[in-house]
Amino acid sequence: MKRQIIVLTVAALLVIGTLQVAFAAGWGAGGIGGRMGKGLGADGDFTTPVQNLNLSAEQRQQMVDICESYFKELQALRAKFQEKLHELRILRLKGETDESVLSEKAEEVKALQSEILKLMQEKRDKISSILTEEQKEQLYSRRGMRFGGRRGNMKPGLGIENNTSGSEAL
Numbered sequence: 364m365k366r367q368i369i370v371l372t373v374a375a376l377l378v379i380g381t382l383q384v385a386f387a388a389g390w391g392a393g394g395i396g397g398r399m400g401k402g403l404g405a406d407g408d409f410t411t412p413v414q415n416l417n418l419s420a421e422q423r424q425q426m427v428d429i430c431e432s433y434f435k436e437l438q439a440l441r442a443k444f445q446e447k448l449h450e451l452r453i454l455r456l457k458g459e460t461d462e463s464v465l466s467e468k469a470e471e472v473k474a475l476q477s478e479i480l481k482l483m484q485e486k487r488d489k490i491s492s493i494l495t496e497e498q499k500e501q502l503y504s505r506r507g508m509r510f511g512g513r514r515g516n517m518k519p520g521l522g523i524e525n526n527t528s529g530s531e532a533l
Contacts, residue, residue: 416498425493433486437479444475 418426451468454460491499 413502416494416502418498422493426490429486429489429493433482437482437486440475440479440482444472444479447472447475 413426447468451465451472454465454468494502
């Protein structure tokens, strides 16, 4: 009996020591599991692509107005989306829910996601409409090299139709 207690104590100490070393090392470069990239500002560039477009005071104000007009609506939709997604996950975890209930909840989640994407595209289109052709070209060429831009023959994802105006880069 005494021997078992000693073995268990030594095993517990080894596990605790290993965990301390693992947590002290952190997540490492690239974030959890190495899937995350450098992130915004990792290369020392804390500016957004829009900040480098030499916008007029009127364009800046219009952009602020557009962003503020969509913020509350998008925030409310995102909160509702998160709530419905959480409900769906809980129903799935319980495992005792009828498939029709799960399907109905999944459709609610999809509808909210679609509404969010549609509203975001609407916002990007409005912002794009206040830019000059030169500003759009500069913005889209810069965005293509950063996150969110498309490269080569890649098509846009998440159900967004192919938008030839390039406004999806905003």
